[in-house]
Amino acid sequence: MRFHTRKWVKPEDLNPNGTLFGGKLLAWIDEEAALYSIVQLENNRVVTKYMSEINFMSKATEGDIVEIGIDVKKFGSSSLTLKCEVRNMRTRETIITVEDIIMVNLGDDGKPKPHGKTKIEYIKDRLKEQ
Numbered sequence: 001m002r003f004h005t006r007k008w009v010k011p012e013d014l015n016p017n018g019t020l021f022g023g024k025l026l027a028w029i030d031e032e033a034a035l036y037s038i039v040q041l042e043n044n045r046v047v048t049k050y051m052s053e054i055n056f057m058s059k060a061t062e063g064d065i066v067e068i069g070i071d072v073k074k075f076g077s078s079s080l081t082l083k084c085e086v087r088n089m090r091t092r093e094t095i096i097t098v099e100d101i102i103m104v105n106l107g108d109d110g111k112p113k114p115h116g117k118t119k120i121e122y123i124k125d126r127l128k129e130q
């Protein structure tokens with residue numbers, strides 16, 4: 001799994017218990033999944049269709065740096081299935097896992113559209129092909 005993004009847990013991210021608010025973490029994950037899909041599918045119109053059960057395994061507290069990892073599980077026709085793990089950057093302790101995040105590629109009409117992708121692509125390889 002590649003951990004692309006780091007976030008610093010700030011006071012405004014905390015719940016009344018003084019730990020990272022779960023909703024905030026889910027918003028970070030959703031944004032990361034959307035950006036990852038936009039880059040992979042080369043389309044800005046991608047939406048989150050489904051998230052499987054989430055498992056909060058440990059907490060994060062103010063000042064922690066967390067990193068968000070994404071893996072591709074499956075390229076469908078219009079869909080992309082991702083897996084996500086968020087961990088503490090310094091201790092490597094897992095904070096949350098999400099087994100399945102289904103993102104759907106849309107056409108201009110807002111309906112699912114085949115993306116034509118079958119494997120992970122890297123920007124550096126795309127640039128070489130130009």
Ligand SMILES: CCCCCCCCCCCCCCCC(=O)SCCNC(=O)CCNC(=O)[C@H](O)C(C)(C)COP(=O)(O)OP(=O)(O)OC[C@H]1O[C@@H](n2cnc3c(N)ncnc32)[C@H](O)[C@@H]1OP(=O)(O)O
Pocket residue numbers: 030031034035038044046047048049050075076077078079080102104106110111112
């Ligand atoms: C110029 C400016 C540029 C800016 C550029 C940067 C922007 C940077 C912003 C980043 C931030 C963005 C943030 C986005 C993230 C949201 O916030 S999206 C908002 C929340 N999501 C939504 O509103 C989606 C609402 N749902 C829908 O519109 C419709 O359900 C959908 C998604 C169009 C799908 O329609 P549908 O009729 O259910 O489609 P259907 O054909 O049945 O299924 C489509 C695919 O999904 C799969 N699927 C459907 N349901 C399931 C399920 N429950 N489980 C598994 N798979 C499923 C199907 O198997 C199918 O897969 P394929 O076989 O084609 O691979």
